[in-house]
Amino acid sequence: MNVKILIVDDDPIVLDSCKRVFEAEGFEVSFVPSADQALTAMENNAFDILLIDVKMPERDGMYLIRAVKKQWPEVPIVVMSGYPTPETIAEGLHLGAEEFIAKPFTPDELLKIVHEVLQKGEDHENKKSFGD
Amino acid sequence: MLGAVSLIVGGRLLYKAVLNEATNRIRLDLNTAREIYHNRIRGVEVVLDTTALGSGFRSELKMQDTSGLVNRLRRLARYGELDFAGIVTKEGTALCRIGPHHIPTKKTQVPNPIANLARRKRVSISGTVVLSRKFLLAENPGLADQAVIRLLPTPRAAPRAEGEETAGMALAAAIPVLEGTRLIGILYGGVLLNRNFSIVDQVRDTVFQQEIYKGRNIGTATIFFEDIRVSTNVLTPGKERAIGTRASKEVGEQVLQAGEKWTGRAFVVSDWYITAYEPITDIFGERVGMLYVGVLEAKYVDIRRKALSVFVLLTIAGIALAIGLGYFLQSVILRPVHRLIKASTEVSQGNFSPTVGPISSSEIGVLQKTFADMLTSLQERDRRLKAESEIKLLQSEKQASIGRLAAGVAHEINNPLTGVLTFTHMLLQRKDIKKDMRSDLEIIAQQTERVRKIVKNLLDFSRQTALNPELTAINQLVESVVSMMKNQALVKGIDLQCNLDEGLPLITLDANQIQSVLFNVLLNALDATQQDDTIAVTTGIGISGNAADPQGVEITVRDTGCGISAEHLDKLFDPFFSTKDVGQGTGLGLAISYGIVQHHGGTIWVQSEVGKGSTFTVWLPLGGVSSERKDTHR
Numbered sequence: 001m002n003v004k005i006l007i008v009d010d011d012p013i014v015l016d017s018c019k020r021v022f023e024a025e026g027f028e029v030s031f032v033p034s035a036d037q038a039l040t041a042m043e044n045n046a047f048d049i050l051l052i053d054v055k056m057p058e059r060d061g062m063y064l065i066r067a068v069k070k071q072w073p074e075v076p077i078v079v080m081s082g083y084p085t086p087e088t089i090a091e092g093l094h095l096g097a098e099e100f101i102a103k104p105f106t107p108d109e110l111l112k113i114v115h116e117v118l119q120k121g122e123d124h125e126n127k128k129s130f131g132d
Numbered sequence: 133m134l135g136a137v138s139l140i141v142g143g144r145l146l147y148k149a150v151l152n153e154a155t156n157r158i159r160l161d162l163n164t165a166r167e168i169y170h171n172r173i174r175g176v177e178v179v180l181d182t183t184a185l186g187s188g189f190r191s192e193l194k195m196q197d198t199s200g201l202v203n204r205l206r207r208l209a210r211y212g213e214l215d216f217a218g219i220v221t222k223e224g225t226a227l228c229r230i231g232p233h234h235i236p237t238k239k240t241q242v243p244n245p246i247a248n249l250a251r252r253k254r255v256s257i258s259g260t261v262v263l264s265r266k267f268l269l270a271e272n273p274g275l276a277d278q279a280v281i282r283l284l285p286t287p288r289a290a291p292r293a294e295g296e297e298t299a300g301m302a303l304a305a306a307i308p309v310l311e312g313t314r315l316i317g318i319l320y321g322g323v324l325l326n327r328n329f330s331i332v333d334q335v336r337d338t339v340f341q342q343e344i345y346k347g348r349n350i351g352t353a354t355i356f357f358e359d360i361r362v363s364t365n366v367l368t369p370g371k372e373r374a375i376g377t378r379a380s381k382e383v384g385e386q387v388l389q390a391g392e393k394w395t396g397r398a399f400v401v402s403d404w405y406i407t408a409y410e411p412i413t414d415i416f417g418e419r420v421g422m423l424y425v426g427v428l429e430a431k432y433v434d435i436r437r438k439a440l441s442v443f444v445l446l447t448i449a450g451i452a453l454a455i456g457l458g459y460f461l462q463s464v465i466l467r468p469v470h471r472l473i474k475a476s477t478e479v480s481q482g483n484f485s486p487t488v489g490p491i492s493s494s495e496i497g498v499l500q501k502t503f504a505d506m507l508t509s510l511q512e513r514d515r516r517l518k519a520e521s522e523i524k525l526l527q528s529e530k531q532a533s534i535g536r537l538a539a540g541v542a543h544e545i546n547n548p549l550t551g552v553l554t555f556t557h558m559l560l561q562r563k564d565i566k567k568d569m570r571s572d573l574e575i576i577a578q579q580t581e582r583v584r585k586i587v588k589n590l591l592d593f594s595r596q597t598a599l600n601p602e603l604t605a606i607n608q609l610v611e612s613v614v615s616m617m618k619n620q621a622l623v624k625g626i627d628l629q630c631n632l633d634e635g636l637p638l639i640t641l642d643a644n645q646i647q648s649v650l651f652n653v654l655l656n657a658l659d660a661t662q663q664d665d666t667i668a669v670t671t672g673i674g675i676s677g678n679a680a681d682p683q684g685v686e687i688t689v690r691d692t693g694c695g696i697s698a699e700h701l702d703k704l705f706d707p708f709f710s711t712k713d714v715g716q717g718t719g720l721g722l723a724i725s726y727g728i729v730q731h732h733g734g735t736i737w738v739q740s741e742v743g744k745g746s747t748f749t750v751w752l753p754l755g756g757v758s759s760e761r762k763d764t765h766r
Contacts, residue, residue, distance in 0.1 A: 011547040013547055013548055013550065013551035014547050014550050014551070016551065017550050017551045017553075017554035017555065018554075020554060020555065020558055021554055021558065024558065024561075055543070082542070082543045082544075082545075082546030082547055082550075083539065083542065083543045083546070083591065084591070085591075102546075103546040103547060103549070103550045104546050104547075104549035104550040104552070104553045104580075104584055105550060105553065105554075106553050106554070106557050107553075107554055107557045107558060107561070108557070110554075
């Protein structure tokens with residue numbers, strides 16, 4: 001089953017890097033450079049996971065997390081930042097993001113975190129279905 | 133004001149005392165005057181007595197030998213200074229006398245009050261007696277004329293109608309001459325007091341010793357017949373004896389009418405005198421006159437004036453002295469003291485260079501000098517503190533600006549780094565690349581990792597991460613860091629010692645951060661030392677010179693390594709300053725440590741000598757990091 005991932009970052013090199021890593025991993029990758037476009041994409045597609053950068057011009061990552069979690073609370077989110085202060089991490093997690101990753105990262109580090117988040121979601125789903 | 137009041141009161145008191153003294157004296161003087169008066173009476177009596185006892189006199193009297201008797205009486209009068217003398221028969225008629233009509237006829241018989249009294253009582257009588265003009269005329273018309281006294285108007289005297297007093301007042305004695313129990317005659321004689329000044333002048337000369345004040349006798353004595361001066365040395369304004377003037381009304385009422393003595397101020401003729409009066413009682417026990425002594429009050433007024441002027445002078449001198457003393461106190465003591473007070477107020481308001489004023493030569497000067505010395509050391513301390521805080525401010529400014537720069541740079545670098553890391557690693561994952569290309573790619577990956585670490589350090593430094601304070605045992609913290617370094621020290625052959633003060637209290641601090649500080653310092657020490665060097669870590673109580681809460685704990689790391697040169701010492705805590713080889717250190721370790729210690733309210737400093745070693749000291753306040761400090765710098 002193809003994992004559908006949406007990457008949101010205003011810096012093309014980050015988008016390129018992530019696209020390269022996840023495509024090599026066999027993911028179905030979508031990417032947008034802003035929060036507003038991310039929300040439009042969310043309206044039109046169902047994603048298995050979101051990778052969101054904090055610092056973006058106009059509406060930032062924190063806004064996006066809040067908006068996504070409000071409308072699609074089941075979609076897991078990984079927050080990334082090039083300025084990983086404890087405050088930023090805490091805020092992201094507080095808003096509902098599942099995990100945080102500091103830039104820069106190696107492909108292995110990125111994949112490890114994303115897989116963990118996906119695994120957790122699956123476990124959760126399984127538990128739920130078993131429970132039903 | 134006070135001086136004036138004391139002057140008036142003092143002057144009054146003084147005068148009262150003087151007046152009292154004068155009154156007491158005049159009372160004694162009156163006694164003396166009375167004594168003289170009575171002596172004169174006794175004198176008359178003695179002369180008559182002596183005569184009456186003479187046998188010649190007796191036989192002449194028995195034989196009624198008038199011419200012999202008259203001769204004898206005249207001798208007696210001369211000898212006894214008597215104004216009149218005579219003999220009265222046992223029947224009471226005048227037999228003979230010393231006057232011009234020495235053998236009286238029946239027609240010229242005049243009652244003789246004193247002789248009659250003696251004849252009736254058959255004892256010697258002596259004393260004061262009032263003699264009528266008739267009697268005096270009979271005795272001697274000259275005496276009668278002498279007795280006439282024209283009354284002069286006197287201020288303050290009781291009003292009186294008659295313009296003339298013709299009766300005389302005399303001192304007289306009468307001796308009954310007895311033959312067995314048979315009376316054979318009465319011998320009498322006396323002195324007319326009217327215009328006879330011997331007694332009053334004697335009193336004056338005896339009592340007052342002719343003391344002269346402004347051309348006048350100070351002391352005066354008077355014999356009054358009733359209230360009329362009949363014998364006196366009080367002078368009228370025209371410098372004549374004030375015969376015919378009268379006593380003041382008050383005196384007359386008290387002495388003549390009430391029979392009491394008078395002492396005190398009294399108006400005499402034309403002046404105020406300090407006086408004493410007493411009544412004179414005649415042989416019949418009636419008050420017929422007064423005896424007076426007095427001194428011019430003017431003298432005492434003068435004394436008062438003199439005393440007062442002395443008093444005024446003393447007061448003025450006292451005031452002058454007080455002013456002088458006040459000025460002295462003001463200029464020598466108070467002014468410097470006031471200046472010192474002003475100066476200390478200025479100091480308390482933050483001005484450390486107030487003017488103390490000229491240094492006085494007295495003890496105050498010592499105080500001034502001490503104060504000035506204190507000021508100098510305060511100024512010195514202030515200057516040093518300012519310099520220190522300037523350095524501190526500069527240091528934290530430097531840290532803050534570099535922190536901001538680092539944050540911005542790090543943030544921007546991390547995105548491209550993500551690209552570099554990602555694509556390098558993606559390439560490395562490929563199986564089809566050549567071996568040498570792979571090793572090149574690995575170098576890229578490694579160096580990118582290095583960049584990543586630098587950037588992470590930069591971020592750590594800029595972030596000055598929030599504190600997570602908890603009560604911590606400093607010694608345990610130090611021991612854990614030291615034990616982490618033990619192996620490295622052992623490998624390098626360095627003696628790592630630990631001297632811990634067991635009595636240290638717990639301190640609230642972020643253990644992780646302080647640990648990283650110690651770690652950093654110890655790493656530097658390890659880098660600075662070689663085989664056989666020593667690193668000693670010591671803990672203990674330390675007092676800070678310039679903290680609000682000076683009690684604290686000190687951790688010192690002393691090494692015997694290479695030391696730090698003076699120029700490096702200045703930049704030691706600057707971010708990116710490093711003497712280590714490229715790639716060995718980022719130059720942020722001590723800068724971060726500095727920031728951490730500062731956030732704890734502590735200080736970190738270093739002493740070093742090239743070739744001998746360095747000592748790093750971390751001082752942390754005993755009160756620990758305050759909650760306020762926890763919240764800032766997040």
